[in-house]
Amino acid sequence: xxxxxxxxxxxxxxxxxxxxxxxxxxKGACPRSFRTGLARSLIATIAIxxxxxxxxxLPSAVRQSSFSLGITTTNxxxxxxxxxxxxxxxxxxxxxxxxxxxxxxxRIRALVNPEIATQQSFPLxxxxxxxxxxxxxxxxxxxxxTRTLCHEKYSHHAFQTTCSHPRDLPPLNPTEAIxxxxxxxxSTLGERLKEENFSSTLSEFGFGKKSGVxxxxxxxxxxxRSEWRPQNAIGESEYLQATPIQVINAYVAMVNGxxxxxxxxxxxxASAAVQAKIEIKDGEREVIxxxxxxxxxxxxxxxxxxHSLPVYVFGxxxxxxxxxxxxxxxxxxxxxxAPDKSTDGSEAAPDKxxxxxxxxxxxxxxxxxAEVSRPIFxxxxxxxxxxxxxxxxxxxxxAVKPLSQSSVAPRSSQIxxxxxxxxxxxxxxxxxxxxxxxxxxxxxxxxxxxxxGVVAVEGSMETEPDALKALAIAVRTYxxxxxxxxxxxxxxxxxxxxxxxxxxxxxxxxxxxxxxALEAVxxxxxxxxxxxxxxxxxxxxxxxCGGATANLATLWGGTAPPYLRGVRDEYxxxxxxxxxxxxxxxxxxxxALQSDPRTNIGARLLNVSVLRRDASGRAELIAIxxxxxxxxxxxxxKIIVGRVLxxxxxxxxxxxxxxxxxxxxxxxxxxGHGLGLCQEGxxxxxxxxxxxxxxxxxxxPTTHLTNLSGAASADLIWGREIDSDRAQxxxxxxxxxxxxxxxxxxxxxxxxxxVSQRDVERLLSLLQASRKSLLARAAAAGIKVQFPALExxxxxxxxxxxxxxxxxxxxxxxxxxxxxELQPLETLKRRRILETTxxxxxxxxxxxxxxGGRAPRWxxxxxxxxxxxxxxxxxxxxPRKRMSVExxxxxxxxPAATMSANDTRxxxxxxxxxxxxxxxxEGEAAVWKRLAN
Numbered sequence: 001x002x003x004x005x006x007x008x009x010x011x012x013x014x015x016x017x018x019x020x021x022x023x024x025x026x027k028g029a030c031p032r033s034f035r036t037g038l039a040r041s042l043i044a045t046i047a048i049x050x051x052x053x054x055x056x057x058l059p060s061a062v063r064q065s066s067f068s069l070g071i072t073t074t075n076x077x078x079x080x081x082x083x084x085x086x087x088x089x090x091x092x093x094x095x096x097x098x099x100x101x102x103x104x105x106x107r108i109r110a111l112v113n114p115e116i117a118t119q120q121s122f123p124l125x126x127x128x129x130x131x132x133x134x135x136x137x138x139x140x141x142x143x144x145x146t147r148t149l150c151h152e153k154y155s156h157h158a159f160q161t162t163c164s165h166p167r168d169l170p171p172l173n174p175t176e177a178i179x180x181x182x183x184x185x186x187s188t189l190g191e192r193l194k195e196e197n198f199s200s201t202l203s204e205f206g207f208g209k210k211s212g213v214x215x216x217x218x219x220x221x222x223x224x225r226s227e228w229r230p231q232n233a234i235g236e237s238e239y240l241q242a243t244p245i246q247v248i249n250a251y252v253a254m255v256n257g258x259x260x261x262x263x264x265x266x267x268x269x270a271s272a273a274v275q276a277k278i279e280i281k282d283g284e285r286e287v288i289x290x291x292x293x294x295x296x297x298x299x300x301x302x303x304x305x306x307h308s309l310p311v312y313v314f315g316x317x318x319x320x321x322x323x324x325x326x327x328x329x330x331x332x333x334x335x336x337x338a339p340d341k342s343t344d345g346s347e348a349a350p351d352k353x354x355x356x357x358x359x360x361x362x363x364x365x366x367x368x369x370a371e372v373s374r375p376i377f378x379x380x381x382x383x384x385x386x387x388x389x390x391x392x393x394x395x396x397x398x399a400v401k402p403l404s405q406s407s408v409a410p411r412s413s414q415i416x417x418x419x420x421x422x423x424x425x426x427x428x429x430x431x432x433x434x435x436x437x438x439x440x441x442x443x444x445x446x447x448x449x450x451x452x453g454v455v456a457v458e459g460s461m462e463t464e465p466d467a468l469k470a471l472a473i474a475v476r477t478y479x480x481x482x483x484x485x486x487x488x489x490x491x492x493x494x495x496x497x498x499x500x501x502x503x504x505x506x507x508x509x510x511x512x513x514x515x516x517a518l519e520a521v522x523x524x525x526x527x528x529x530x531x532x533x534x535x536x537x538x539x540x541x542x543x544x545c546g547g548a549t550a551n552l553a554t555l556w557g558g559t560a561p562p563y564l565r566g567v568r569d570e571y572x573x574x575x576x577x578x579x580x581x582x583x584x585x586x587x588x589x590x591x592a593l594q595s596d597p598r599t600n601i602g603a604r605l606l607n608v609s610v611l612r613r614d615a616s617g618r619a620e621l622i623a624i625x626x627x628x629x630x631x632x633x634x635x636x637x638k639i640i641v642g643r644v645l646x647x648x649x650x651x652x653x654x655x656x657x658x659x660x661x662x663x664x665x666x667x668x669x670x671x672g673h674g675l676g677l678c679q680e681g682x683x684x685x686x687x688x689x690x691x692x693x694x695x696x697x698x699x700x701p702t703t704h705l706t707n708l709s710g711a712a713s714a715d716l717i718w719g720r721e722i723d724s725d726r727a728q729x730x731x732x733x734x735x736x737x738x739x740x741x742x743x744x745x746x747x748x749x750x751x752x753x754x755v756s757q758r759d760v761e762r763l764l765s766l767l768q769a770s771r772k773s774l775l776a777r778a779a780a781a782g783i784k785v786q787f788p789a790l791e792x793x794x795x796x797x798x799x800x801x802x803x804x805x806x807x808x809x810x811x812x813x814x815x816x817x818x819x820x821e822l823q824p825l826e827t828l829k830r831r832r833i834l835e836t837t838x839x840x841x842x843x844x845x846x847x848x849x850x851x852g853g854r855a856p857r858w859x860x861x862x863x864x865x866x867x868x869x870x871x872x873x874x875x876x877x878x879p880r881k882r883m884s885v886e887x888x889x890x891x892x893x894x895p896a897a898t899m900s901a902n903d904t905r906x907x908x909x910x911x912x913x914x915x916x917x918x919x920x921x922e923g924e925a926a927v928w929k930r931l932a933n
Contacts, residue, residue: 076268079380083110086379087357089688090372092570096329096361097244100376103252103335103353106261106272110376114215114265116360121221121241126181126300126366127318127331128235130254130288132189133174135201137284141192144287147171150184159231161187165299178291179299181317181366183234190233198232199225202240204278205250205260212262212275213245221246238323248358251316251333253278255289257350289348292316292335296370301332304370305562308702311381312337312348315373317366330361332369336377355380371568378697429483433491434502442491443504448521450493450502451476456517457501458541462679464686468520470695473705474677475500476521477528477539480708515776522769524692525762526708529700531561537703538564541677544577545569546654546670547617549678549699554614555635555653562702564675566616569699571688572681577671582649584641586662592644593624599640602627608657608664610634618654618674635673676700707758746771746787751794751825759825760794763838767792770839774846777867781928785849791819798823812837815845836868843867851931858888859931861908862915877905878913885914 087098087110097117100110111117136142149171153162165180177185202208208223221242232239242250245263253260258278293314296306300317307313315334322329336355337348357376359369432450435442445453454475459468478500483492485499493499505517529537538552538561549567552560572578586605593599604626611631612621619634632640634653641650655668677699685695693705738753742760747767751760771787778785795801798809805814805821812833814821820841828834843864847855883891883906891907918927 080109080267082379083376084112085689086110086376087112089570090375091359094361094372095363096359096369096372098360098372098376099244099248099358101248101252101263101356101358103256103356104351106249106252106259106263106274107268108213108263108265109355111265115217116362117244118213118215118218119243121219121243121246122329122360123237123241123320123323124235124247125318125320125328125331126183126186126235127247127316127320127333128233128240129178129181129186129318130292130316131201131205131250132186132193132198132233133178133288133291134254134280134284135198136174136189136193137281137287138201139194139197141189142174144175144283145173147173148177148182148185148188150182152184154184154187156187156191156230159229159236161231161234161236174287175291175294178288178316179294179297181295181300186234187230190228190230193228193233195225195228195232198228199223204276205253206246206276207240207242207250211243211245211249214263214265215245218245219243235318235320241323244358244360247331248333248356251335251358252356254280254285255335255337255350255353255356257285285350289314296334301334301367301370303367304332304374305701306334306370306374306377308562309374309377309381309697310704311377313377314348315370317370319366327363328365330359330364330366330369332359332366332373333357334370334373334377336380374701375694375698378694429480432479432483432493435486435489435491435494436502437494437496445504447479448476448525449505450479452505452518452521453502454479454500455521456505457503459517459520459679462516462683464683465516465520465523466690466692466695467679467682467686468516469524469692470677470682470686470699471541471679472517472520472524473527473529473692473696474539474541476524477536478541480528481536481538515773519769519773522765522772525765527705528708529696529703530706531563531703534706537561537700539677539700540564540673540675541679542670542672542674543678544572544575544652544669544671544680545616545674545678546577546579546652546668547573548615548654548674549676550616550618550674551614552675554616554620555618555673555675557633563700566614567699567701569678569681571684572670572678574684575680577651577669577680579667579669580651580671582651582666582668583660584645584649584664584666586664588645589641589664590626592641593626595644596640598632598636599624599630601625601630607659610657616654616674617669618652744768745789747790747792749792749794752796754796755794755825763792763794763825763834766835766838767842770842774842774867777924778846778850778928781925783850783928783932785846787846787849788818790845792822793819794822795824798827813841815841839868840864847931850928855931856885856889857892858885858911858914859927861892862911862913863927863931865908865912866915866919877909879906879910882913883907883910888914 083100087100091098091112095116096113098110098112099108099117101108133142150163150165150169152167153160155161161183163180163183165182169176169180172180172182172185176182202223208221210218210220212218222238222240224239226239229237229239231237249261249263253276258280259274260276260278261272262275264272295301295316296304296313301315306315313334313336315332318331319328320331321327334357335353336357337353355377357373359372361369361372429447431444431446433442433444434450451472455468455472458475459471462468462471479493482499485493493502495502529539531537547569549569550564551566552558552564554560589608590605593601593605601624606625607623608625609623610619610621611623612619614620619637622632622634622637624630624632624637638650638653650666650668652668652670652672652674654670654674655666658665658667677696682695682699685698686692690698696703696705739750740753740755740757740760742749742751742764744764747764749760749764749767767790775785775787793804795804801821801823802809812823812828812831822828822837825834828837844860846867847860847864851860888907888910891903892911915927918930
């Protein structure tokens, strides 16, 4: 596969560069802390510039304070970077190309394998059908009600084709024919179309000529004007061969109202020119768009589960046979849009389309290409409000809620809102009863304490925060759905793998692993996965799926919900259980099989073989031959053998069986049942930058996150008050001066009355969880810290924040003594820096306490990056030639004017690198002690 090209690495010289930093200034010194304004997503890339201010230049009000700068790269740049990485990861090692384009400007936002995208042409297969439909509309061959009954098979002279959609469909209209990609419908349409009508339509959309993209060596493809054959209408001939860049450009014109661009590779501002304006009647476009939406909802792309994303996606698949060959290649073009359902039933309007993704898979199928597109759309979905065209700031596209707030279908959002207001408190139990098997006692414990105890055990080896958060939500959801699992025994759960492994966790535990679990549970407090009916999902998890999660129906029987039918997992295949081999002597295997009547074949064992596998590669049915022959489910076989020979034998049911003499050799992948969340895959996703929401969306497609904790927890005190002196800046601007407060033993948050209670409660949870985690890190090094109670003041507007702190509007937070000033929560969330801002404030407070404010800059900054779990994202900027700590210290205290943006990135990366080397050679505890001394 050709190396992907990055398109987001720069801006035109005419535009100022913007950066993402957070900076702290300590007593009697220059700035103390570097903070990134970074969203924790699958593919965030840091662009940082630090403004280092001299001590004398600081306002007197902050000379003894630390403050945070929250300058971020432009939203468009950040999203481009994430889309590029999402596309690269989604394609993986498969040969093909991915293009992501802004349909309002023609700007290419991401591109993988540009040579294939611009310099190779292919038949379109069914991806041509929307254009076939348009040509048929224009020539009067069909209208929106023209129906044809599919006869399944179509033949014309030497050409034959078969439809793959359901056989019992009624006569199809154009919308349904596009959705189901009916070959019979479009082939018979081809019999009635004239070649000149078809070719003129294709030519209008740029087929048969270069698009003009700014990438050298572009080919024009091929549009023949030759003898007309019906198969031309379904893209199965040499009549039309197109490059991926031509295909996406044509689809963009189809959905954006007919503007055919000259595509442009470049950063924000690199808008493309319109080379032609194509007339497309509104009604004809609407039929085609409805058909493409149907393809995603119930038709040819349904299996990709794009309809479950919190963004409105429509698109078209295509599978074509390579000319002169026998292998197929798969196309998918998908369009993300803000839904624009008006009273007359019209679909998304041209100015509502936000993003177009094309995937070409060589040696693949259209539905597989659609599956590749899903993580790209998922990445964009969380920031749909940023997908408005950079050149059309007044675009009225409506932002779709993030995954945690969005429902599976449009009708579900009202249900979810109603649930959150009226029934959340009764859904979450106050306590559960757990039977501890070894101790043979049953305890009643608070529900969230149970979740903490399970996560502490099941996630004891996990180091990635977002993987732990995903696990915490899966655990909480499983517990909620399975209450009373042991009702006949008089309790809810046991503490074995029959339910969920559990052990009590002390809230004040100094164990680093326990602290991580506590932080994950606190941060996600109340969050669960909900299914399409807005009930708790069946959220299983296992150690490793081995490359594909299991289908509940073929694993254990019954009916599998959409989210438990298995997904491909390209992440866990790099981990410990990617493959295993167990050699079992015939005599031992026979003994194990004789232990259960389902597999007892008598005194002799002749052979064991897999009769049938499911789509994930797991053994669905196994035949055992001996004195008699029996068949057994693959999972039952694994359990029966494991019960006798040990659970580390046959780690999963995803295995193959071979015979070597008197030994049976099982070669397999994965560890556990493989249903739902794959912990090893989640670890890799989090390690590569994915958020817990993205992880859950990967392993539980069609589910959505909801929050049960609508009411404040018992240890929180809510109060309404007028904070007159603190509210003066807001009052002077005509804002509501009423403020509320939320208090715990360690924090007091004062916030405007127009801020949602849930947002502030989550802020407090984040503060508490971060505090516990940091104290546990210090305690693990033998350092006891008295963390002071802190006051957090949330400003109503950025203007209020500037007036109160005396700092520029682009800063994120300011700390003076035991008080933290925050920008409005919505501002920090929009910049995607709320969590990092809060954590960095606490990190530097802790570092200052431990060191007495005397730590060298390089050590304080490097350790802060390490503790905030962000330094690894800076590693790419570390200088090739190692800097000495003296050089790092000197540059960290240099005036800002003497350092470029790249110099700044390099010096902070160097500081982080030094701390990482110290930790590797001496251990983290030694670094803490160095800091204390």
